[in-house]
Amino acid sequence: MSEHLPSFAFDALVTDDPGSAGEAQAWRAHVETCPECAATLEARRTEFQQIAADPRFSAWRPPTPFTRPRRWPIVAVTAVAMAAGVMLLVPSDPGVRVKGRIETRFVDASGNVVSSAKSGDVVSLQGAPVDAVRALLLVRDGDAWSVLGPIEVRSATRFGELRVTPGTVEAWVVFLGASASPESLPARVPSPESLRISGEIERIHIVLPVSG
Amino acid sequence: MAWRDGELTEAYRRYGPAAFRRALALVGDRDEAWDVVHDVFERLARLEDPAAFRARPLAYVYRATTNASLNVLESQAVRRRPGNAWALGDPPRPGQDAAHAAALQARDLLYKLDSQLDALDRQIVVLQFMDGLSQDEIAEIVGVWRRTVGRRLARLRGLIESLGGGKDGGAP
Numbered sequence: 001m002s003e004h005l006p007s008f009a010f011d012a013l014v015t016d017d018p019g020s021a022g023e024a025q026a027w028r029a030h031v032e033t034c035p036e037c038a039a040t041l042e043a044r045r046t047e048f049q050q051i052a053a054d055p056r057f058s059a060w061r062p063p064t065p066f067t068r069p070r071r072w073p074i075v076a077v078t079a080v081a082m083a084a085g086v087m088l089l090v091p092s093d094p095g096v097r098v099k100g101r102i103e104t105r106f107v108d109a110s111g112n113v114v115s116s117a118k119s120g121d122v123v124s125l126q127g128a129p130v131d132a133v134r135a136l137l138l139v140r141d142g143d144a145w146s147v148l149g150p151i152e153v154r155s156a157t158r159f160g161e162l163r164v165t166p167g168t169v170e171a172w173v174v175f176l177g178a179s180a181s182p183e184s185l186p187a188r189v190p191s192p193e194s195l196r197i198s199g200e201i202e203r204i205h206i207v208l209p210v211s212g
Numbered sequence: 213m214a215w216r217d218g219e220l221t222e223a224y225r226r227y228g229p230a231a232f233r234r235a236l237a238l239v240g241d242r243d244e245a246w247d248v249v250h251d252v253f254e255r256l257a258r259l260e261d262p263a264a265f266r267a268r269p270l271a272y273v274y275r276a277t278t279n280a281s282l283n284v285l286e287s288q289a290v291r292r293r294p295g296n297a298w299a300l301g302d303p304p305r306p307g308q309d310a311a312h313a314a315a316l317q318a319r320d321l322l323y324k325l326d327s328q329l330d331a332l333d334r335q336i337v338v339l340q341f342m343d344g345l346s347q348d349e350i351a352e353i354v355g356v357w358r359r360t361v362g363r364r365l366a367r368l369r370g371l372i373e374s375l376g377g378g379k380d381g382g383a384p
Contacts, residue, residue, distance in 0.1 A: 007343050008353075011230040012270050019268030048229035056246045057228060062220045063257050133283075 005030060005037050010044040104173055104204045116209045121164045123208065125173060132175035132201050136185070140170050144188045147195065150176060164210055174203045215262055223265070224253050227273045234274065237315035237342065238281035248280045255280075271353045275335070282334045285322055318342035325371050332356065336364050 009027045012020035020027075031037045051057060106114045106123045114123050125137065134150040172192040180199025189195045192203070228249055235248035252273065256265060265272040318341040322334060329337065332354065339350045347365065351358040 006345050006349070008270070008274065008345060008349065011233075011274075015226050015230060015270055017227075017268075017270040019271055047233065051229040051232050052225070057232070060224065060228075060250050060253065062224065063254060 004034065004040070010037075010041050013041055014045050014048055104206055106206070106208045114208065116211055117164045118211055119164055123164060125171065125206070133178050134176045134180065136174040136176065136195070136197070138172040138174065138189070138192050138195065141188065144190050145172070145192055145195075146188055147185050150180075150185075164208070170205075170207045172203055172205050175201045177201045214260070215257070219262075220253070220257055223256070223269065227269060228253065230270065231273050231277045234277045235281050238278070238319065238338065239284045240316075240319070244284050245281075248277060248284060251280050252276045268352075274339075275353055275355075278335055278338050279331070282322070282331075282338070285319065315342045321372065324375055325368075328371055333364055333368060336361060337368065340365060340368075 005027055009020075009023070011017070012024060013027055013031070017024075031041055105126055106117070107126045108114050108121075108123060114121075117123055136150055137148040138145045139148065140146075174192075174195065174197065176197060177199050180197055186195070192205075231249045231252055232245055235245035235252075236242060239245050239248060255276065256262070259265065318338050321337050321341060322329070325333075325337075335354050336350055339345045339353060345353070347358050347361045351361045354361070
């Protein structure tokens with residue numbers, strides 16, 4: 001191996017990546033004979049340790065992984081509710097709404113789940129289906145609903161921010177796929193059901209109790 | 213087969229720093245890079261079957277991080293597009309390492325060629341011009357045939373020449 005190793009090789013060696021086991025022996029042999037690559041490998045190892053020491057690294061917690069046993073009861077409950085002609089309004093935990101594989105939640109500025117809020121607080125919505133690229137936020141505004149967005153969706157990123165007003169915060173999140181092209185959106189709609197967008201993936205209703 | 217207990221946490225601990233380093237090189241902003249990393253692992257957590265991740269974990273994280281970073285770059289480009297004038301982030305400064313300069317050059321290409329690239333092209337630009345990977349390595353990471361990578365690279369080099377950058381386009 002006459003050239004220096006690619007960046008991927010250093011990452012693979014530092015992480016001891018099992019998927020690169022086939023190449024790792026040759027990479028290690030090269031490092032032993034190439035002082036420059038040996039220095040790069042050591043620098044990469046130090047850099048990863050520094051990244052891992054960043055509070056934002058340790059701040060992340062894995063969401064509850066999707067498992068099939070969890071899915072069916074929710075689908076069943078939803079189906080029963082729909083058959084009865086009623087809408088499922090109350091989330092399983094305040095501030096969190098799980099629908100199928102999707103968990104949408106209210107979070108504070110630090111990303112912590114908020115189960116209730118006070119008037120004047122600012123909360124954000126977080127969470128998205130895997131394939132969603134944008135979302136619309138429908139927020140109750142008197143007798144109608146304000147339409148906000150489209151907002152770029154990244155599931156770990158807050159994508160809609162609300163200032164809490166007295167009463168219950170109630171919103172609909174309409175997730176859109178790549179094929180959706182909502183160029184001319186109304187600013188207000190009489191009801192969430194009256195807004196239909198081609199390319200819609202999912203819509204979720206979420207409520208947040210407000211105290212004070 | 214679903215995630216085993218603790219498996220995802222271990223994957224994050226092991227590959228998270230690599231994902232962050234990669235995201236930072238591409239998006240050029242620490243906060244956005246952390247968002248990318250967390251996004252990658254949130255999406256990973258939602259996989260019904262993590263078999264593809266288990267087979268080649270680092271390659272999977274590379275691909276997912278590149279995709280997520282490219283989405284951020286796309287939205288940055290939209291934000292920075294007054295009258296369709298391309299604006300690149302900071303140019304390489306003296307003292308920055310070669311890898312960072314390569315990342316900026318890859319970003320430059322992505323911005324300049326934006327409308328002419330599809331998702332696969334973008335991945336290939338990053339893996340070739342930022343990572344310096346071979347066609348075989350690129351093919352393995354993005355999951356296409358090597359000859360597909362070769363054809364795409366030939367077309368990309370033509371586009372780079374049309375920018376007036378010569379065959380190298382200013383990229384490694």
